[in-house]
Amino acid sequence: MVKRNPNIAKLPAGYLFPEIGRRWRALLERQPDAKIISLGIGNTTEPLTPHLVEGLRNAAQTLGTAEGYSGYDDDPKGQALLQNLKTKLSDKWYHGRVSPEEVFISDGAKCDCGRLQMLFGAEVTIAVQDPAYPVYVDGSVIAGATGAHDPERGQFDGLVYLPCTPANAFFPDLSALPRTDLIYFCSPNNPTGAVSTREQLRELVAFAKRNGSIIIFDAAYAAFIRDDSLPRSIFEIEGAREVALEVNSFSKPIGFTGVRLGWTAIPRELAFEGGAPVGKDWSRVMNTLFNGASNIAQYGALAALDDEGLAEMGETVGYYMENARIIKEGLTDLGLTTHGGVNSPYVWAEFPGRKSWDVFTEILEGAHVVTTPGSGFGPSGEGFIRFSAFGHRSDVEEAVRRLKESTKP
Amino acid sequence: MVKRNPNIAKLPAGYLFPEIGRRWRALLERQPDAKIISLGIGNTTEPLTPHLVEGLRNAAQTLGTAEGYSGYDDDPKGQALLQNLKTKLSDKWYHGRVSPEEVFISDGAKCDCGRLQMLFGAEVTIAVQDPAYPVYVDGSVIAGATGAHDPERGQFDGLVYLPCTPANAFFPDLSALPRTDLIYFCSPNNPTGAVSTREQLRELVAFAKRNGSIIIFDAAYAAFIRDDSLPRSIFEIEGAREVALEVNSFSKPIGFTGVRLGWTAIPRELAFEGGAPVGKDWSRVMNTLFNGASNIAQYGALAALDDEGLAEMGETVGYYMENARIIKEGLTDLGLTTHGGVNSPYVWAEFPGRKSWDVFTEILEGAHVVTTPGSGFGPSGEGFIRFSAFGHRSDVEEAVRRLKESTKP
Structure with a gap:
């Protein structure tokens, strides 16, 4: 058997x-x-708020017409929709810090984390904030990148846990850390609610650069930052494009937990040893194991990026x-x-x-x-x-x- | 790096x-x-046809109301929607051959194949029909379940290819086959268009039972069978519940390639060595790495299962x-x-x-x-x-x- x-x-x-x-x-x-x-x-x-409902309703209506119907996003209308959304995220969300072709649309940040674990595979070493959103750890375990669970410590062997507690103001002591290939980092943080300052993220980026690590930056709660001095994206930090990718989601800021729309931004500069671009392998993983976010959700996301x-x-x-x-x-x-x-x-x-x-x-x-x-x-x-x-x-x-x-x- | x-x-x-x-x-x-x-x-x-458009439009409208809003499918309204869809698929699609709790709703058959590869991991042996839909092979490669690509043979080492050609009426010679853990099988077949007969699927199920193999049956084109003598689901075959799971999709029969709605049916009887139910691990994989099909697509699928x-x-x-x-x-x-x-x-x-x-x-x-x-x-x-x-x-x-x-x- x-x-x-x-x-x-x-x-x-x-x-x-x-x-x-x-x-x-x-x-x-x-x-x-x-x-x-x-x-x-x-x-x-x-x-859902009125303008979003209208966007979603119109999407359904559009799909019922010969002129508006789209299927997989490799047909011309599906392509146009996808391109439109990538461009609008690049403009309205990233203010040009990330280009449209660096944005990969998906059904959500959690699902993208799972696919990122497929992308990086079983051989990578991984650091996670402790506490952390469960998918970083559990997904890494499923992908084979960890050892066994140690019930005594409540940790998986082979994973590096970065305690984030009131004692360190929820930011890990980087000087005490071993090098890992990947560093999962979430700000605003789930579950602690801590938001990293610009200075802290500068430290993190410098640390990743020194070590040749890749930061998987989870910015799913960025829209909840109302203090403009705090960074809403890792790409606000100089040098981040060479060491970080960012996952994000419309689940929380517009109530799309059920509608399902997220994205991952992977800068052109982000590369593996030897220079192979991470974005190219990501594209292969997405083409092979995913089939696009719902086009209705994509229309909804477009509406969310309008002024209304x-x-x-x-x-x-x-x-x-x-x-x-x-x-x-x-x-x-x-x-x-x-x-x-x-x-x-x-x-x-x-x-x-x-x-x-x-x-x-x-x-x-x-x-x-x-x-x-x-x-x-x-x-x-x-x-x-x-x-x-x-x-x-x-x-x-x-x-x-x-x-x-x-x-x- | x-x-x-x-x-x-x-x-x-x-x-x-x-x-x-x-x-x-x-x-x-x-x-x-x-x-x-x-x-x-x-x-x-x-x-999209009128009744489906209406279902999708109403869904968007419903999500804009306090009474109708649902988020993740673990809230009561999300649960009710999901339960409703599972029950309707059990009744209208499977005619009771699969129970509602054996149906797992997703964003599509291809994505489920990718997650199934995460479920079974890198240690399993795998047979695929040749030719086959690329995700069975490419996804298995990404999951680490194969050896290297042999450009000479156009095959991956460690995978068992089952030639399906006019010479064998597109059904593999099972007597010549080694045992594998998994057998991917697609009928109606993409790309050959071949549809397996009841007798052929009986052979396949008996073969899997003899070998303790699991059949991953892709029935994404079942709705295109109009000859009632041909089986539309592996679960029409006696004994299949102990050796098979089935992936399926609304992409093709109702034009939901863009809307995204599929499912996997895993019978209670399907178990690993030692008796651990496959469905339980699947549930863990889905909870960890997935966050539900779009609720709008779920409402659309409900409409598709109405008489209209x-x-x-x-x-x-x-x-x-x-x-x-x-x-x-x-x-x-x-x-x-x-x-x-x-x-x-x-x-x-x-x-x-x-x-x-x-x-x-x-x-x-x-x-x-x-x-x-x-x-x-x-x-x-x-x-x-x-x-x-x-x-x-x-x-x-x-x-x-x-x-x-x-x-x-």
């Missing part, structure tokens, strides 16, 4: 978010009337950031120390000396509020809880009320 | 379809006025199959021997003793018609040309006229 893939067998327990779902459902089985509020999963909750779309994006971001403010204030009132939640939709709360899953359970049982246990993002997340600002305002307010009422959150 | 992934370095030249595009553009550069007709790439061309949607699907299939009839008749008039094109949208024409790329060039230059060279699908495709029935009727008729006019196609 066929043997199970040993790399998949390395993954312990369930993927974080399905595990949270299981515990949520278990509570509902015991208390079917519980009105559970989720500040957990990072799923957007607010309706960008204005609506600002409103959507503003709505969630007001939620973040309410959560942060509520937790602070409770005497908790929090991080993030200012230029990022995640509030990262300290529960010193506690186990994250215990606090998660306590909040779930006591306040009927779903959160995300910090330890699910890596060992340095132990003792923290992530509160997501993605929720209806009334739910967020009610959740904060309940947290304050339940004796000890 | 970072080393290039040695598996990707194994892939010779370009991916087939971009290579065709390059030659197409090269002709246009030399002859900018050439009116080129493509019977090449298998991209659908006809507008199914009727429209029949019309779309009928349109393309009439194209296939016209192409097949035209080529037969020219004295060529053809295969397929009856219960499949591909016509596979013999050009004995010729090189496929030479014939491709001759047809492109002489008739300004783009085809697909058979050798692009594997060494046993040498001397064949694939004509795709996906095209506007007038283009198909004009292409056949030109083929007849150009001295020797």
Whole structure:
């Protein structure tokens, strides 16, 4: 018979978010009337804004006409749509820092991370921030780039973990680091909500350049930065084009978690040893294993990059950031120390000396509020809880009320 | 610096379809006025039908309302949509042969093939039909499951090629085959247009059962079977649930090449050595590396499975199959021997003793018609040309006229 893939067998327990779902459902089985509020999963909750809906509706209409129909993006109309979107991202998102042919459109940042792991293969060495979005680690494990899981340390052998904690202001001590081929780096950070400064990213780029490393920069929350002094893209940093690629997504800033539209930007200068361009291999991987983002989602993304779309994006971001403010204030009132939640939709709360899953359970049982246990993002997340600002305002307010009422959150 | 992934370095030249595009553009550069007709790439061309457009438009509208909005499919509305689609596929497509929880919704069959290669990993042995849809081979190479490319044989070391030619009625001689872990099998076949009979698939299932192999059955063209005696799913064959999984797609039967909606069905009984269910690992791979098909595409697929949607699907299939009839008749008039094109949208024409790329060039230059060279699908495709029935009727008729006019196609 066929043997199970040993790399998949390395993954312990369930993927974080399905595990949270299981515990949520278990509570509902015991208390079917519980009105559970989720500040957990990072799923957007607010309706798509009018200009986006119009863009998507028109797309469906267009696909029903002989003049407007497009299929795979290698037909002339599909090509034109794709080219249009790449150009608009280059102009309106990257302000020319990345050219249209350096932008690769996809169905989302998470899916691109999985394909990037196929691109780089099993032989690379990898560093990840700790805590980190699970796909960087779990995907690297599936791709065969790690050793076994060490339950003692809560880490995979062969991966370099970069602790990002209040003690180092959520930026790793680069001087103490070994060289790795890849460095996953996420800012604004999921889950800590930390946003790296320009100076920090300069350090990171210089470090990568010294070591001949490639930075996989996850900027999926860039639109939540409202302080213009903070960098929204790694490509705002001089020299980054030679050492970094960037994944990004419309999931959070315009509520496209369900619609599915993301992209990866790979500069021409980024190359492997010997000079082979990374973008060329990426193109091969995308052509072989992917078949394009939904053309309807592409039309929606075009609408989002119109002036009206960008204005609506600002409103959507503003709505969630007001939620973040309410959560942060509520937790602070409770005497908790929090991080993030200012230029990022995640509030990262300290529960010193506690186990994250215990606090998660306590909040779930006591306040009927779903959160995300910090330890699910890596060992340095132990003792923290992530509160997501993605929720209806009334739910967020009610959740904060309940947290304050339940004796000890 | 970072080393290039040695598996990707194994892939010779370009991916087939971009290579065709390059030659197409090269002709246009030399002859900018050439009116080129493509019977090449298998991209659908006809507008989406009215009921589907309505379904997609309503989806966009729904996502703009507080009651209807859904994000990731782990929110209650996303879950309900997904569950609804799985149930409808189980009922209307599989007639109960596969249960809803055995259906995994995705953005397409090609993308699922790539993720299946991540699921099974680098250690498995693999057999592919020859010729075959390129992703089975190229994706296996990227996943590290093959040796180097042997330019002499036009094959990758370590892969087992199953020649499917007129000599064996496009069904491999199983008695001569070594055991492999995986067997990729596509019926109706891309590119040969061959459709396996019930008896042949019974043999295949028995062979897999004897050897403890898993069949990856690609049924993306099942809707083009109009002869009810031919099996439309591997799960019509007794015992298949223990040895097969099936990938499928709405790309071709309803023109969703651009909209993106496919699925993989993995029966509960399908297990690895030791009994671990394949579906459970698949679920882990999908949760980790994928984030759901576009919810708009899911609503579109629901519409396609309504009575009106199914009727429209029949019309779309009928349109393309009439194209296939016209192409097949035209080529037969020219004295060529053809295969397929009856219960499949591909016509596979013999050009004995010729090189496929030479014939491709001759047809492109002489008739300004783009085809697909058979050798692009594997060494046993040498001397064949694939004509795709996906095209506007007038283009198909004009292409056949030109083929007849150009001295020797």
